[in-house]
Amino acid sequence: MCPCLRAPKRRSPYSSVDSERYSSLVKSVMSTRVSSQTPETLQAEDEHVFGPVVKAQAPSSRPERRAPRTLHPFLNCGDVLETEEPESGPPTRILLNRGQGRSSVPSVTRILQQTQSPEQIFYLERWKRRMILELGEEGFREYNQNLFRQGKYFHSVLEELLESGETWKNKDPSETHKYPPEVQGYMESISHILEDVSAVRAIESTVKHDSLNYLGVADCVARFRGVLCVIDWKTSEKPKPFLSNTYDNPVQVAAYAGALNNDGNYKYQVENGLIVVAYKDGSPGHAHQLNAELMLENWNSWLLRLEKFTEQRLGDASSTFPEKRQEV
């Protein structure tokens, strides 16, 4: 139909609606859309929410760079071929060397946390405010603690399983039922993905980039459908069917892989990454594989974040140092 014929119809689509008659319907529809919040709570929320917006948008006056100043190779073009490395031995587990003046070597998590975009900070703050309104300060703290506890438990069970070479499906039910229902759900959720994981080479192992000077602990290095990957296990409350639902996780995985590729302790190279998302209700988890191209893209994002972190650090040092001198 010609748009010019439709135009008059559009002008007042609700003018003929008996609004009195449908008022309860409209109310019920609207109430499900905006949840149980009242104008009072919304207003209170806005006071909190709109405060940080100004703060959050301020840095955008200085546009963010898209390419890192210094490019650094993701793969170490040495002469080591990963296929020469035996795959049959037990997985590597390089423990984090605690307390050796390591504060000078920042971690992947710390760098990602401290270099979030203004948008990220804004949405996280807004989410936090909303949760506190709903659960209260104490309730929110408990909610978070519970999420962390579940995540840690899930990781430890997975670690044990991979170390032993067992599969969740073949485990004796009397054993699997020992675990809390959420953990059983998470494991159920990813059991079909675990079938494609083989040749586990590292579990919860520290990776440190020799020249870029950062470190992290990679969850797992193994083959996924035959391709060697750095794997990151995640638990999630919400479904994450697309890679874009995983926020900074791809950058995190690329950072670990880049570190591993430039860490003398590992004699092989990793080109791909994998993010595995598990759900506690046992519904099928999602596996997001990052091919070489995606890894390079995220490696560049990582280099940018690393540069931003270093700049902030230098900025902090130059701004706090004079004060300290004045104190002396």
Place this chain on the structure above:
DNA sequence: GGATCCTTCTTCTTCTTC
């Protein structure tokens, strides 16, 4: 023995039509 470290998670939304 206490302190610190790396992780563990959390975000993406709004307008209107057969």
